[in-house]
Amino acid sequence: MAQVKESSYAVVPGPEGILPPAATIMGVPLPEEGEGLVEGKIVNEAEALEKAAIALLTRKNATLFPGPLVLWGWNDHTNDKAKYFFDVAHELPGIRIIPMPDYRPIYPKIDPEAVINPCHPNLTIWHNKIEACVFIGVHCHYANITLRMVRAGTNCYTIALCAEAGHEDAMCSVPNFDIEKLVRFRDAIIKVKKNGIKPLYEGKGIVPTGWAQISRLSGGNIEKPEDESVGAGVTAAFAHELETGLDETAE
Amino acid sequence: MSLKTINAAPGFQDYLPKEYQDLLEDGPFFKQRKVSELGSFKEVIEEHPMCSGCAMTLFIRLVYLGLPSLEHTVICGTAGCGRLAISQGAVPFIYGNYGDTNAVASGLKRGLDIRFPDTPKDVVVMAGDGGLADIGFHGVMHSWFRKEKFTTIMLDNEVYGNTGGQDSGMTQKGMVMKMAPTGKKFEKMDMLGLAKTAGVAYTARIAPTNPTRVANTVRKAVLIAREVGPTFIQAYTSCNIEYAIPTPKVMDDARDVEKDRYGFVEYFSDDAKAYWEESEKERKRLRKAEKK
Numbered sequence: 289m290a291q292v293k294e295s296s297y298a299v300v301p302g303p304e305g306i307l308p309p310a311a312t313i314m315g316v317p318l319p320e321e322g323e324g325l326v327e328g329k330i331v332n333e334a335e336a337l338e339k340a341a342i343a344l345l346t347r348k349n350a351t352l353f354p355g356p357l358v359l360w361g362w363n364d365h366t367n368d369k370a371k372y373f374f375d376v377a378h379e380l381p382g383i384r385i386i387p388m389p390d391y392r393p394i395y396p397k398i399d400p401e402a403v404i405n406p407c408h409p410n411l412t413i414w415h416n417k418i419e420a421c422v423f424i425g426v427h428c429h430y431a432n433i434t435l436r437m438v439r440a441g442t443n444c445y446t447i448a449l450c451a452e453a454g455h456e457d458a459m460c461s462v463p464n465f466d467i468e469k470l471v472r473f474r475d476a477i478i479k480v481k482k483n484g485i486k487p488l489y490e491g492k493g494i495v496p497t498g499w500a501q502i503s504r505l506s507g508g509n510i511e512k513p514e515d516e517s518v519g520a521g522v523t524a525a526f527a528h529e530l531e532t533g534l535d536e537t538a539e
Numbered sequence: 540m541s542l543k544t545i546n547a548a549p550g551f552q553d554y555l556p557k558e559y560q561d562l563l564e565d566g567p568f569f570k571q572r573k574v575s576e577l578g579s580f581k582e583v584i585e586e587h588p589m590c591s592g593c594a595m596t597l598f599i600r601l602v603y604l605g606l607p608s609l610e611h612t613v614i615c616g617t618a619g620c621g622r623l624a625i626s627q628g629a630v631p632f633i634y635g636n637y638g639d640t641n642a643v644a645s646g647l648k649r650g651l652d653i654r655f656p657d658t659p660k661d662v663v664v665m666a667g668d669g670g671l672a673d674i675g676f677h678g679v680m681h682s683w684f685r686k687e688k689f690t691t692i693m694l695d696n697e698v699y700g701n702t703g704g705q706d707s708g709m710t711q712k713g714m715v716m717k718m719a720p721t722g723k724k725f726e727k728m729d730m731l732g733l734a735k736t737a738g739v740a741y742t743a744r745i746a747p748t749n750p751t752r753v754a755n756t757v758r759k760a761v762l763i764a765r766e767v768g769p770t771f772i773q774a775y776t777s778c779n780i781e782y783a784i785p786t787p788k789v790m791d792d793a794r795d796v797e798k799d800r801y802g803f804v805e806y807f808s809d810d811a812k813a814y815w816e817e818s819e820k821e822r823k824r825l826r827k828a829e830k831k
């Protein structure tokens with residue numbers, strides 16, 4: 289069992305400011321098998337999956353970000369996992385899918401409609417006005433920095449479905465995310481819908497994004513992302529101890 | 540890991556950006572492309588943020604063309620202009636700390652050989668003259684003395700381009716640079732001579748004036764490194780910014796410098812020569828058999 293179960297630090301949607309602390313430094317522990325992490329607190333797995341399902345069903349322009357570990361058919365396991373990934377997607381009306389095919393620092397020009405990049409994930413989230421997202425199949429060292437950047441600069445609710453230990457810097461995370469857990473996640477989505485959570489985009493299927501590039505899917509039928517719910521002026525420039533600004537005269 | 544790596548998992552192909560779809564459908568993986576085919580297939584590098592007209596970018600593009608099996612190659616680089624383009628290539632790239640490239644590559648190559656005993660994995664260091672001849676010098680020399688089986692390619696623009704014009708060990712004596720205002724005090728280092736002394740199997744000095752020769756030299760160096768021992772290419776890749784070469788004159792400069800002091804030379808150790816002659820014979824035989 290993890291020794292520390294509680295931290296007063298809440299990992300919540302930002303924008304948290306230019307430099308949010310790593311949640312682990314603020315004492316947020318990692319979940320263990322059978323557990324999940326929601327906004328910095330350890331909960332049981334079922335509760336975490338339901339929280340993730342509700343965020344994806346009810347927040348605007350929710351998007352799945354499949355990373356290299358699920359996107360590329362590099363072994364039988366990933367090929368199998370792909371099917372269950374799409375099973376989850378099909379339960380989420382209006383869900384968007386934007387891939388993170390690799391970690392190349394796409395530069396000088398990123399196409400944020402078509403791709404998300406760990407060096408500047410906020411661009412894709414801003415551009416597509418994404419208010420809930422899932423990272424799945426992203427290697428831990430890139431997921432960590434990506435999640436912090438997203439928390440720093442956006443109001444997006446981040447969900448990390450991690451094949452390893454889970455991620456403190458996500459608002460919701462479940463560790464050891466294998467095929468069985470993908471199935472349980474799909475079931476959790478079905479359950480919360482049955483229990484009365486009304487999907488924001490009821491009746492829609494997967495919404496192709498990166499329309500300029502995947503016209504094969506959309507048939508040229510372009511659906512722009514909805515405006516975000518957080519208006520200008522609500523955002524903080526700095527968070528926590530940085531809220532008051534740095535004392536530049538301090539020695 | 541297998542050749543399947545370069546395939547989308549079921550259902551994902553349509554969600555890939557166009558660039559990746561093109562790479563899957565018409566990329567340079569699994570087949571050796573030729574210079575004459577440039578422009579007719581999807582290259583592994585899409586764009587780069589280096590200065591327009593920089594000769595280094597042309598050279599890097601040709602290196603990608605020459606690599607004998609892109610799908611089994613890892614490139615090691617470090618700080619310096621070249622990595623700005625190399626890190627954008629669709630070939631695994633490892634950024635060693637400035638000075639660490641050849642130590643990183645040594646460990647990587649040995650690890651890959653243990654992990655994939657039946658598949659040749661190529662490791663190629665590609666970094667600047669400052670990175671290899673100055674700060675990474677000890678790592679380069681020791682990888683050569685230890686006979687580590689990978690290729691080192693020096694992008695020799697004869698200056699620290701990325702940091703604004705300091706002289707490097709590879710700068711010519713007397714050269715006045717922005718941050719060497721009284722002129723370089725010492726001779727250009729003889730890296731080719733040092734490579735020979737250290738027992739490098741194949742060394743080449745080259746300028747980017749003849750694209751086919753660049754691609755062939757890279758291919759040769761990588762194949763010899765795979766079978767025989769360390770190989771080294773020292774490539775003149777002018778910095779048009781620090782040497783104030785107008786962009787349209789970059790290739791004129793390369794030709795002049797080549798003629799004056801950077802002509803193509805190559806050196807084979809006895810083992811490398813024997814291996815290369817034998818493998819050339821084998822390739823000819825296969826080509827003939829294919830024609831029949």
Ligand SMILES: Cc1ncc(C[n+]2csc(CCOP(=O)(O)OP(=O)(O)O)c2C)c(N)n1
Pocket residue numbers: 618619620621636637638666667668669670671694696698699700701702707
């Ligand atoms: C250990 C260390 N020292 C210094 C630097 C700063 N630095 C970055 S690039 C560079 C010079 C690069 O020169 P070169 O290797 O010749 O590459 P070029 O930019 O000329 O292609 C230096 C000194 C660094 N990144 N790391």
Ligand code: SF4
Pocket residue numbers: 589590592593594595620696700701777778779780781
């Ligand atoms: S500074 Fe010189 S070497 Fe660097 S990108 Fe520009 S021209 Fe090329």
Ligand SMILES: [Mg+2]
Pocket residue numbers: 667668669694695696697698699700707
């Ligand atoms: Mg240089």
